Amino acid sequence: MKKISTKISLFILIGIIISACNAEKRVPDGKQLLASNQIIVNGKKINTEDVHEQLYQKPNGTFLGYRLRLNLYNLANLNPDSTYQAKFTNHPGKYERKSKWLSAKQVDRLGKSFWYHGIHDFLKKTGEPPVIIDTIKTQKSVSRLKYYYFNNGYFDVKVNSQHDTVKPKRGKIKYEITTNNAYTLDTIKAIISSHQLDSLYKNAKETSIIKSGNQFKTIDFSDEKNRLSNYFRNHGAYYFQPTSIVFDIDTIGKKHKANVNINIGNYSYQDKDSTIVEPYKLYKISSVDIYTDYAPNTNKQNITDSISYQNFNLYGREKIKYKPRAITNAVFISKGSLFADYKTVLTSRYFSNLKIFNAPSIQYEIDKKDSLHNSLIAKIYLTPRKKYSFQASSDFTHSNIQDIGISFSPSLTIRNIFNGAETLEISARANVGSSKDLANPNNQFFNVSEYGVDLKLNFPRIFLPFSTEKIIPKSMIPSTQIGIGYATQKNIGLDKENFTGAFTYNWNPKQNNTARFDLLNIQFVHNLNPQNYFNVYSSSYRALNALGKIYNINPDYVDTDNNLIIDQGAAGFIVDALTQQTSLTPQSKEYKEILSIAERRVRLSENNFILASNFTFTKTTKKDLKDNNFYQFKAKIETAGSLLSLLSKTIGLDKNSNGNYDIFKLEYSEYAKTEFDYIKHWDLSRQNVLALRTFFGIAVPFGNSDYIPFSRSYFAGGSNDNRAWQPYSLGPGKTESILDFNEANMKIALSAEYRFKILGDLKGALFADAGNIWNVFDNVTDKKATFNNLSSLKDLALGSGFGLRYDLSFFVVRFDFGFKTFNPAEESGKKWFRDYNFGHSVLNFGINYPF
The missing domain is CATH 3.10.20.310 (membrane protein fhac)
Structure with missing residues (x-):
């Protein structure tokens, strides 16, 4: 009440x-x-x-x-100063009384305080x-x-x-x-003074934006002017000016129709006090000169070294430190070709992507050796960055699992390490943290830690013994990255070492498309403390211990309180139960529950060796960070272990007692995995945005594996997923989530979010997240956790809620409150709005938007 x-x-x-x-x-x-x-x-x-x-x-x-x-x-209060002074005017003597226990200066300053003045300034500004x-x-x-x-x-x-x-x-x-009737375009004619431009126009006419029969729109004429200007400048018209294009619209004697004359005049420029007018002409590149160590702050470059390589001229103030091919591969401007703006842009973009030079300066000048003055010399000025650069960052973090974390990440970058514009990055990371939710038998404050080192070597080309120019031309800015890494973690109690390696190709098929192909992606996970499993996964231990008190027959497995001893007692009871040394039979529910606990223990505590290849393609229409009307699509395909299986069969390796192949006395993982991620944003005006995300992923084990390793499986819940559940706490399927870290090999996620402005940089959001994870085509037999057919979609969990976001320009601080709207784990009749209250809500903290 x-x-x-x-x-x-x-x-x-x-x-x-x-x-x-x-x-x-x-x-x-x-x-x-x-x-x-x-x-x-x-x-x-x-x-x-x-x-x-x-x-x-x-x-x-x-x-x-x-x-x-x-x-x-x-x-x-629009006039807080007058109001404050009125207090003393209307009450004579009040100022003197206050000045006795506060100085006169303090009384005056009180009128400028937040409560008298600042709060009103805030209200007016907000x-x-x-x-x-x-x-x-x-x-x-x-x-x-x-x-x-x-x-x-x-x-x-x-x-x-x-x-x-x-x-x-x-x-x-x-x-x-x-409005009355709209005017449409009738006859379209072009009057071009330059014969060379006239020939170009005839070639570009078919793709014209303004066409006979179209409704008149001013924006179309602007777009057509830009289209023609770009076309001319990309086909040799170096000096072309958009102002030379004039549209003459004639509606005289026409009924809701308009004739269009496209007038393109001659080139005009100032020469001292005179204005020179001459027809536009097309220019060819007569020479490409590259200055590899240009000093922008001086006019005296003092060139001491030069190299001529494949119609390129390289110059240096000191001895040139780059292999010529490494520099010329980045240049799209070629001797003998027509001037083209897009080649200038591509060249600048490629050099910037190398990360060994500052933004290049590309200039053109008339070649005085050409008596017809139809030739240009392209001059590319490159200013190298420092060969060695050191960076370090530190951070304080908080997450749903880690209460507090302190990290330090130093990195060293070495540029042009082999004189071929390669870069080597050596980075390290150290993180210590505290979590009250994880196993911590010694009661240490900093009970979470991770230390690691990574080496990444980047080549600005496809690193293969044969040419790939016809398949992946250099205009796609290809690169090859070789990376290795090592990390040791002390987090959830198992503790592990993680060795990684990758041989990766990257390229951009189009401006907003990216492609990545991992020829080899290697991961070896070595658990250092597997005997601590039941200390970490306490839910599994409690379920096993409850069964042990009923069915255990070995007194050596329990302590004085009849609890299973970790790890010997728990492991021994599992062996006894599964080998039918207890009263349990394979048909009993309790036997199957112990089998499930045992399989999960093996899955989460055994070492993993993964040798995979994958391909990832991403396409987006997003123009910049402030673009709120775009879509993004990402697809990934990965296979692991198939190459090792082929080699094992070829050389005739024997299988182990489980019927699987071993590499270094370790069963390697074999599976196929695919993911699809689609994001769409709609700009509803006035800073109102509707955002949608859909995700589907599935990993199918086969051959040498009957389940997916933990590092490649899926989980649900968290600040970037279903925000009504904590990470790893949702699913699989309609199970009751009694386990500590729930994972599976199939995932569906759907999220919708309406974002709106509240006050100034403070913004709000209303959201709904649906999704779940399931086991499919693996060794899990629990019907509640497996995806059987489309009827399993009724187990999609639904979370909804609201969020507050503060925009700091360079990033967004986010708080989201998620409420369990539909919980498939609840019994029938209690699935909807069972825990829809603040007492059972989940507070998520994040940086930037979830999608």
Whole structure:
């Protein structure tokens, strides 16, 4: 009853606050607050964003239908200094009394404090002043609407505005638009002064944006001007200027049609006091000169070394330290070819990607040796970065598993290590942390640690004994990376060493596409403390111990309290039970439960050797960090162990007692894995964004394996997944999640999030996350955990909630509250909204958006 009365009181209080906020509080007499804009086009109301964006005045913003920022502004005192002084004016002697126990200076400074002044400055800055209807701005809106429709071909458009009163101090503006018929393009002719440009235009005419029969749109003419300018400059017209293109629109004597004349004049430039006009001409590259160690702060380069290599000229102030091929491979500008802007861009992009030079400077000048002055010398100025660079970073972290973490990561980069523009990066990492949730028998504060070192060698080309130029041309900026790494971890109690190696090819098939092929991806996981398994996975131990108290027959396996001794007693009881030395039979439920615990123990505590190959393709339409209207698609295919199986069969290796092959006395993993990840964002205007993510992944063991190693399996829950569950706590399937770290080999995830602005850089989100993990095609037989057919989709868990995000420009701090909306692990009738309250909510902290 007390909780109910508290909630009722809270709702009443909120209602009082909202009702006390008068939206028209600061609207002057005789003026009106703009309540809404209404646009009627040819008798129909429209809400098209592009049209509404033409209006000079828009109503105050709302949060869930409530004018939050306006009411915050109305709560502010616009003249806090006058109010503070009035306290003393209206109460003579008060200033003197305060000055007796506070100095006069402190009393004056009190008026500038947060409570008297700062809070009102905050409310004014955070809030939004009322939008007062302004007739001048209304007329500007009429003009902009007329201009907008005119630019879309409605030359006879008529726009009127009407001011309607909603309340004494509140009004709305209605804009009525009659477009009449739109004009379409009729005859299109081109008049080009330069014969060389005229020939180019005929080749580019078919892909023209403006075509006969299209509706007139100003934007199309702008796009066509850019298209022609790019085409000309990419086909030799070095001096071409977009201003030379003029469109002449003729509607005289036409009924809703317009003739278009494309006029492209000659090149004009200033030569001292004279203006020179001459036809545009096309230029070829007569020489490509590369300055490998250019000093930008001096005009005296003092060239002492030079190399001529495959029609390229390399110059150096000192002895050239690069193999010529390493430099010329990055250059797309070639001797004898026509000048092309895109080649300049590609060359600059390639050199920047090498990471051994600063951004290059590429300049062109007329070759004076050419009597016709139709040739250009391309000069590429390269300023090398330091050969050695050292970086270090430290970080304090917090996660759902680690309460506090301190990390330090130094790295050393060595550039041009073999004189072929290669880079070698040597990095180390050290992390110590504390977690109260993990096994910690010695009660140490820092009970989590990781130390590691990685070496990455990058070659700016495909490293193969044969040429791949026809398959992966250098315009795709290919590279090869060889990496090895070692890490030792002390985290969840098993402790492990992790050895990794990779031989990777990277390239960009298109500007926004990336491809990665791991020819070899090697991982060896060595568990250092497998006997500590039941200390770590306490849920498994409790389930096993409960069965041991009933079925164990060996007194050496238990302590004085009849609990199974870790590890000898627990392991011994498992062996006895599975070899039918107890009263349990393979048909019994308890036998199957012990078998499941045993299989999981083997899976999570045994060493793993993985030799895999994988291919990853990513495509995105995202232009920059602020782009809120894009999609991203990522697909990955991976196979492991098949090469080792082929070799084992070829050389006739014997199988072990489990019927599998060993490498270094270790059963290697064999599986096929595929993943698909799709993200879509819709910009709903005014910083409102709808984001969607779908993910599907499956890994199928075969041959030498009947399950997927832990490092390659899937888990559900966490700040970037289903936010109503902690990491590893959801699934598999409709199991009750009694295990400490739940994983499986198939995953489906779906997330939708609506993001909106609240106040300034503070933003909010409403989200729903659906998904789960299952076992499929492996050795798990529990029907609750396995994916059998499409009917298993009814076990998709659903979490929903809200989040707060603060945008710091360079990253976003995120807090999300997730609530279990549909929990497949609950019994029938209790799956929906069973734990939908703050007491059972999950608070997720993250950096940047989840997707």
